[in-house]
Amino acid sequence: MGSSLTSNLFVFILAAFLGYEVVRRVSPQLHTPLMSLTNAISAISVVGAITIAGSHRGGVLLMSLGAIAVACAMINVVGGFMITDRMLKMFKKRKDK
């Protein structure tokens, strides 16, 4: 855990900094889609849930916990990207007359 903790912390700090720099440039007009998009992206936690739901070492109880976690994360994977796109589609430039 020791060395992986420090290297994980290293990655976390860099990613938080990257997030700060990237998100700062997002137009305030798009802050609602930004929130739903980041929410969809962090639903990558489905990956961790999959390893629990698919590993039979832990027995049925843990696999079912994993399956619920997969379901929760998949709601955000699918719903998050879809609603973000639905919102972005509505932003239109002035119609030419």
Place this chain on the structure above:
Amino acid sequence: MVAAAKTTALHAATTWPHTAHWPWYVTLVYMAAAVMFALSLKWLSSHKTARRGVKIGEIGMAAAILATLFLPEVRQYNWIFAGAVIGAAIGVLLAVLTPMTAVPQQTALSHAFGALAAALVGTAEFYGHHAQLTAGSTAAIGLESLLGYLTFTGSLIAAGKLQEVLPTRPISYPLQNPINLSVLAAAVACGVWMCISPHIVFLYPVFVGLSLLFGVLLIIPIGGGDMPTVIALLNSYAGLSASAMGFVVNNKLLIIAGALEGSSGFILSMIMCQAMNRSFLNVLFGQAANGKSAPADDVYGGKIRTTTAEEVADILASARRVVIVPGYGLAVAQAQHVTGELFELLDSKGVDVQFAIHPVAGRMPGHMNVLLAEADIPYDRLQEMEQINEQFADVDVVIVNGANDVVNPDARDNPGSPIAGMPILNVDKARIVVVIKRSLSPGFAGIANPLFARDNCLMLFADGKKATLDIIQEVKKL
């Protein structure tokens, strides 16, 4: 001694965490996905590339999920498949059926789902490995569970308040802050005890219970007006809980994606706090702002001038520059589409119409922009506060619909006001201000608005949608 350390290290590598035997291609796919997630957010910086951002995010996500299914420890697919199908179905329904006015509560719900996923994985990791847990790994699981479970209940409460199935006003009780902080302290103490003796299994459910309770206590004292800040803060917590999960299962892709959401939510809540001139602590601990405002009778007494839709239409007919200020009241009255019609009508008559959007207009950051975009108002007509504030002196008519505190000149002029220092839209500098409002009732800040008593201000007392429809009719008659 050395040999013993080696055996321990070997033991740890083969049992937990799992990454030691990942195939190289999974790591490569995860790396590519991390880059795609960062690009996805980067492309959101401009309207032109925003939808491309969603696409690349989806590709990264699909690739990472596929690669994970090939991991050697994933041996059984039926539980995964069942969970994925159910989750995807609910996700599609939520994304398609949620009306744009309800996006804030949908967002709060999705924070709850994301946090619950992280929390459940933490729970599974604890029970699946508690024989091998060290202080460090218990701490990571503890952090993941604490953040996950408190964000889960906190987001549910926030969603309930936004949907108005729970009371939107702050709920308070004696000794609120000491009680809340002792619940948090108890949870942390329990967590520390778990780290010292990971083998005492009964501590974990107590810890989870305290985390769930703290999430509820954290959000119930917060009022409806502070929801934009709170929802952004919960966004940040949801990200952090996903990141904590990355620490637990030793997956850097989760750490990165969670950190991106964590810092995004953090930035948004900072922006919301600045837009209300309040501090984080002030919002979280539900303190009412200090300062005194004049009683409504003194401010308004005999100085209110009312108007009619007909008169407003006359004024608009001779205007060249019009600015519309939409507030949350406009969304409540479902007036965004008729406002779009009014825009089209005035635009076709050659009037320059802009929309002035205060950062906290609506129930979450950027909400008002989405509502107006849905009403087919072109986004280049939507102006941010800083851009439009310098221009109000050149504006003929301002129509304020459903906004109150964000146009209260007291925030700028009266240092003793409870909202002193809050950035506002300087609509009082325009030639004529028309305020559409049901009555003189105060906004979230609960104070009188001297704007309504100004000489250049006309009040149109009506429902936001009906008033806009009436104005459209009268303009058409001209």
